[in-house]
Amino acid sequence: MQTFMRNKLVSITRRGNDTLVIHGVLDDDIYGLEMNMEIRLTDLTILSLDGKWNHWTTPECPRAVHFLQEAVGLRIDEEGFSQKIHRLVGRKACRHFANLALECCHSAGEAALLAKWEDRKGMNPALTFEAFLGQTERPATTVPSGTIVSAVPSPPRPAVRVEKTKAPKKIPVSAGMVIDLHVHTSPASPCSSAPVDDLIQEAKRIGLDGICLTDHNYLWPDESVEELRQRHGFLILRGNEITTEQGDMLVFGLDRDVKGIIQLKDLAEEVHGSGGLIIAAHPFRGFLTFGVGQLGLTVEKAAERPLFRSVDAIEVLNGKVTKKENAFASEVADGLGLPATGGSDAHEVSEVGLYATRFFTRIRDENELVNALKEGACAPCAFRAKEKESVLP
């Protein structure tokens, strides 16, 4: 039985020499919307854009239409166009309007190509479309979704600042240490707004014993981390959050920068081969949005996921997921007998230490961290999550 259908229709006419007139319709079981757009042919600039709802969900959805104007003036072949539409229309208005806008714009790019061919045919009526393509540089319009990851410019990485080595400051350690195993810094993680120095100062201020830098697909150079340790007199460890086809993994003890998406089995082979360790990061993020019952996901079924055969521990307290999702991850870790960890997943300074991991042994470097995790000599904790909340089930 069919449970959902979405139809999108885009039609484009040419008005005069230099304008494409676009009409788009999106209609599905939930949403119905239309869009009218004009694009200048010579530079592919959006000249006008308006839209209307035919059917929608919340009483506040109509607010979205006003924000469609944000896209006027953008050029559909400019770098990062899809991301701009997602940001300006998708987030400010509605992601379904953004979806239709991108469908319209991509179609306009194709129509512009046909228009150029028609113009050339005016001078050479025998010119076929194929021959025209052979002579023409294709427009750089992207498909509706946006650019492929490899086309995204690499984010600026933090400058390596190595100062003259001074006598090492004593790093405060004691039996039983609380370390935030999952933090993101700016600019190493493009999605973070937390400068590393500010993050460390805040971690010290709230009484954490250490943090792990786990930026996305970016491994901090050893010398940079050592310099930070010395300068702040604080335990700072190196990790990495690596995206696999099975989701995000926190990796410790791998001295290699992994770019792009890697298969989990390949990652596990490499990490375990080098004595490192993998923690499944926020393994149920978003999966419980529809409710466990709706998907029929049980702890037992979830525990059967192949990914849990490749990881050494499970993050069961993550600052970016719901309490239900954390609780579910905790039950799965219990069921599998895997060590459980906590980390804030901080992307802002104020978030560091929200959740963390308490170690029952001294941790002074990545080796001791990996060993403690492997031995399960640790437990997740809500370090500065409001004490009023009891997060663990």
Add this chain to the structure above:
Amino acid sequence: MTQILQFQRNRCTSVSQIDAQTLLSSCHLQDTLTDAYVELTVKLPDLEISDATGEVRRTYQEECKNQHDVLKKVLGVRIGPGMLKIIKGLMGEVTGCDQLAFMVEECCHGVILSFTKDELLKAPEEETRKKDFYANMVKQNIRLYNRCAAFAPGSSLVDGIEPPSEPAERS
């Protein structure tokens, strides 16, 4: 000037329940220059892509011809948050055919929307209760806060809800 269309596109995405544990999500694209389809088999309850087939039957883009094998790269991917980065990353490594990757995304969104529909059907008709229903949805899933105009500050649906400390859908 005649009003004959310069270009026309029709994209249809649909989701069907094949059996208690299996969904089939398909995306068909037909326009003036392209004809293509993608079909994903999705297993419940993990929403894992267990099969992916498709073909670009008509295209002017060389990079989109004979690319059906690249769809196998998404086998094992689970539909849910973070999937777009994974799909683009996996397919982007082996093909320059962005359209095919987008069609996979459309199939995945269709699956999510099919579940969303079931949830939205529970919304009450009466206006006040309807507002409460959506406000509660945001409270239960704070990632929705500021994700669109309806859930942005100033909307009655988020009145009194403490905003998360960062924009949603980051890492």
